[in-house]
Amino acid sequence: MDPGGAGEGTDVEHTELQADCGNCFGLCCVALAFTRSADFARDKAAGEPCGHLGADHRCGIHDRLRDRGYAGCTVYDCLGAGQKVSRHTFAGQDWRGSADGGRAMFAVLPVVRQLHEVLRHLAEVRALPAAAELHAAAAAAAERVEALSLGGADDLLALDVAAERARVGELLRSASALARAGFPRRRNHRGADLMGSRLRGADLRGADLRGALAIGADLRAADLRGADLLGTDLRGADLRGADLRGALFLTAPQLAAAAGDTATRLPAGLAHPSHWS
Structure with a gap:
């Protein structure tokens, strides 16, 4: 979208919706499962650390993922959920030292990621000049979803994410119709x-x-x-x-x-x- 027509007061900065691996405990490299295929060189179960994950929580082949058979990793984007779960939800507690081995962190990650995806779409609505009449509603929705993403682990695990996505979905459909009406x-x-x-x-x-x-x-x-x-x-x-x-x-x-x-x-x-x- 052209940022020139952005609505005022976007609450969530775009940088908060971008992955910051330096402030994450490598959650995607542990939480997610993958199956040996054209996208992954080997099988990995959910909760099992990838063999290329270092003690510093960094990927040892990050700059060679496609060459080493891990094209699937290059497609994944946590949208900033990794650092929020690592630093906010669990207050900097490394999964390696947690009593449950990180199971709660791994379960919360996809919830926060989905909320961040919704926030990304709402920010886009507020940048659409054609959807100006929906900017206020998008801002209110973003404030609500951001508050949900900052909740505690138990609240996040109990959240009906599908219902939240559906709630925002109506607004996104309306914004899309307005933006495409000129074609x-x-x-x-x-x-x-x-x-x-x-x-x-x-x-x-x-x-x-x-x-x-x-x-x-x-x-x-x-x-x-x-x-x-x-x-x-x-x-x-x-x-x-x-x-x-x-x-x-x-x-x-x-x-x-x-x-x-x-x-x-x-x-x-x-x-x-x-x-x-």
């Missing part, structure tokens, strides 16, 4: 199965692609300006030369899971993944 042709592909679809050069301006499965889709040179990409599965999708300027609710992990190049045009605030050619 003359708005295709509806919400939840569609577009796996492997040949959409090279397609006019998808202002399209609704929420929750669509676009795994392996050929989107080379496609025009996706203003398209709603909330939850769109772009794994293996070819975005070379595509125009994604102004795309709504697009995230860095979605881009990291896709293929692209220097000709791919992105919304303000998002960078080309390092592995793109």
